[in-house]
Amino acid sequence: MIGLSEADVRMCAGFPSATADAGGSGQIWTYQRTVQRGNLNVVIPTLAAGAIPTVGGSLNVNPGGYCNTQLRMVDGRVAEVAYAGDNNTPNNRDALCVSTVDACVAYARQHRQVRTGATSR
Template sequence: MVVLHLGGCAEYLMIEAQRGSDALIGMSKTEVRMCAGFPTKTVTADGSEIWSYEGGFAGGSGSVSLPEINGISGPQMSRNGAAYCHAQLRFEQDHVVEVAFAGGTDILGARDAACGPIVKGCIDYRSAARQRPDG
């Protein structure tokens, strides 16, 4: 049961990372600061500005086991290491044109799941903007 729950959370975060990546495209610098906060680093190169955001989940060693059923031990899933996301947003003419994720972003095999929390606020922000009468 625990493994299934952890896997479901990782899959949810993976979906949030995908949705967030899509939601960020076209957003202005002001909108990104409103939904994601100030970047941890900025770089200007080749006519573009790149903002970086970082986040992750602490790791550890050990395992998670499913309970014993009818005298048979449940399977174990090891968990070690940490998941880390370095989200990069590239701006041209004040708007996001590209989003890329780097680092050890996978959680339990769910691609880019560690990036979900970084972009989640922008999904909510964009949804709220669309629901406003002027949005």
Template structure:
């Protein structure tokens, strides 16, 4: 009976993790402003796309993480429980004079309250380096 209860509660865990990742992405939107271009390349990698305009330089990162999912038999129900969530993200950093000035997210998620959750991996490494004071925002 405990396993059945656990499996029934499992669908609640995926949205909680996604909400946490969405909060990380939002935190990055504020805390990475001022990051130098070299530090951004160090922690986020080489962008998928770059563009220049009068407003500055734009670096874009596209991410499609693998869908999270669980499939397990539930004898009480007599079938199987399958929960999955798919999401995609595009993060665009605007750089002026070699420093991040703005960050924009264009994301889609199948889970409620997790709009930018797929964007978290792009900014997580940078946030970690900022927290460890290995890079600085100017």
């Protein structure tokens, strides 16, 4: 995504959820994404047997989360990308943020081929 213009980012990621002026460091655009996935909730019944303490509880596997993909724009182009939020999955770091970046990388590849006249086979 580094180097994409503001117009390119709007085309591949849409309009930002929020923007902030970073003074001499340009602007920061934030893309917020909330993921509500199907959860697996397992409830362990409470068991008590005489002097044995009570045992019970619950387990929540693969809960939802959220991601803020933050882009620093300097002179009208992406200069830096960072992530914030509860965006990890059990197997991958920053996994909930990947869709914004993936869409823009695909967009950039497609438009680079159009500009150079190359085609993929």
